[in-house]
Amino acid sequence: MLDVAKESGTSLKTVSRVVNGESGVNPVLVAKVERAVKKLHYRHNLTAGSLRRLGGKTKTIGLLLENVSNPFSAALHRSVEDSARSRGIDVLTGSLDGDSQRERELINGLVARRVDGLIVVPSSDDHKYLTTERRAGTHFVFIDRPALNFNSDTVTATNSAGVEEAVTSLIGLGHKRIAYLGDAESIYTAKERHGGYRKALRTAKIPVDKDLEKLGFADESEIESFLIGLLSRQNRPTAIFTGQNIITLVAIRVLRSKNLHHKIALIGFDDLPLADLLDPAIALVTQDIHVMGSIAAQLLFDRIDGAKTPFEERVVPTTFAQRASGLIKP
Amino acid sequence: MLDVAKESGTSLKTVSRVVNGESGVNPVLVAKVERAVKKLHYRHNLTAGSLRRLGGKTKTIGLLLENVSNPFSAALHRSVEDSARSRGIDVLTGSLDGDSQRERELINGLVARRVDGLIVVPSSDDHKYLTTERRAGTHFVFIDRPALNFNSDTVTATNSAGVEEAVTSLIGLGHKRIAYLGDAESIYTAKERHGGYRKALRTAKIPVDKDLEKLGFADESEIESFLIGLLSRQNRPTAIFTGQNIITLVAIRVLRSKNLHHKIALIGFDDLPLADLLDPAIALVTQDIHVMGSIAAQLLFDRIDGAKTPFEERVVPTTFAQRASGLIKP
DNA sequence: GTGAAAGCGCTAACAT
DNA sequence: ATGTTAGCGCTTTCAC
16 A cells, blocks of 8 residues: 555555545545556455454454255355345355354354354354353344344244144145154254144144154155155055155155155145146245345344344244145045 | 463463464463463454465455355355365355356455455456456466456366267157257357257257257246247257256246147256156256365365466366156157 | 564544 | 554564
8 A cells, every 4th residue: 555655646545545435535646546556456455454444344244054055045145145245245154064063163263254243043052152252242143043042133934833824724625644744853943843733733623643743854764764654554644744845855755656646745844946846736835035134134234333222033924835735635 | 462461471472372373382371371361252363363474365265156046056155165164264255146247346355355266157258357366366266167368277067078968868869859948159158068969960960950949048938938939830849958957947847838748858957956856857967066166176275375387177077867858759 | 482573454543 | 635653463573
């Protein structure tokens, strides 16, 4: 910058003003500075600036996802990126893969980079350790699932109500034996979704049959074998609700292989590309990921801008995309 | 850091040594410093460090993709993230959406953040402007398509050979009227893929029928209407090759709506989730995205480490996943 | 092995 | 409207 000042015959501060587009600089000097910038191939150094800048903002946020390559995470990423870009903020991303150790490592790393804030799909089950980080000035917004032992802004979907609506529709068609396959209840969303299933049964006064439920699978083959067992029973279910997209995928495959895909109803949670092109088209309860991401970004930016309001817990409605597989009668 | 030094009764430099895990520090002092760090909630500031550090490395790279939420970009992102993580490097991402203006803006922004290097799926058709940036010390690796007017390391797939193989297999089944729908030839990969189609025809001495080809569509409805026109002709094609996944999707829908999905062969380029579950299962030519990403990351890290070797053009083989839709006979 | 001083590239506060 | 000076938090160099 000093070189540019010398080359243009001005002072360091004037160069700074021009480079930052501040108003109130003589156009003649602006032109001189710009010529020198070009000549010397000067590139402004943003990181050096944030060192001294008031508030020390780096105009960078962190986004910690389950896995940047899964469709849910990727869509969330895009939504956050769009909100961030409109404010000139860059996004550092990372995949946690459900690993709580990695969550801590990545958060520490991003704090060391002095990100202005973090949007996190949490992988750990205790976030007390963030209290210190927040005191040091880093803001946190949780998305998809809330933090534990740590109060913060949170964006979730109506997991329970979404499942309840879909299962109720199955009951409306006359189904009484509805299987439920989901993730382990230790996962917040899985517990919520299962709760919605149970609530729908309770409302319809259908007793819970634990043999029709399974929560938590080690891998795809375990899903498959449970389903095969379920379908080969005397008194097999007439409908299946799958609480997560990999489980839905396996269910589609198994139903096909048993040639039951037109006989047994199926509704899944989470979007699935091409679901409407399958035969039968697959009914799904989906989340409005774009809205969730932009709300999370907005909450974070408000905190970064100094909002001192109480933490918010925003809940975004799910959508029930009813399709042929959800309309099969018992 | 000075506060920590005071608290621990040591000097600033000793704190720096401890915080950076340098060897040759008295364990007693290390313990003292660590106690003070805890007590004062000290957090190391990485960005300040890179200001003075030799070589000025920020341990950050930029990754510019078509759109972080599309499956190809997302998979590439994950692959690069994994390579970067193993070297303690963070990744700043951005979506270009085919906008060359945005490409320049984002690259300028990332250079201003002093990323050590960039991996780019280019959206512009002239990269001469990067020459200056490279001279300033930023390294570039291009992926999926090469840069124009700018020599650099590049990772691409065997677009042409992949299509050629698939079209040749159609010819082997007896197809002579094979339609080709792809992106505009201004896009490198689209041109390559179309070239593979033409080559397969030439080898088999099948004359090109321009009525069976269309390159470049404004939107999905244009794809749809072209296909509908194609299929309602007297002398309609017996097979279709689609050079990109959105076109493949539309083709699947149109073939179904005309009830021709079991009569006309279809092979598409790029992976499509659930493609094997459709009826018929869809044959696809796919890229090994994971390998492409890790090669790109490796090339970039080598440059960052100072490699002065000539620029490399690495080509990763595609895979032909033959399935029912590709086996339909004329 | 440890510490003091200089300075990375920039912005803030205060002149002029 | 423009310039000067101090200092952000750290690493480097070099002296002890």
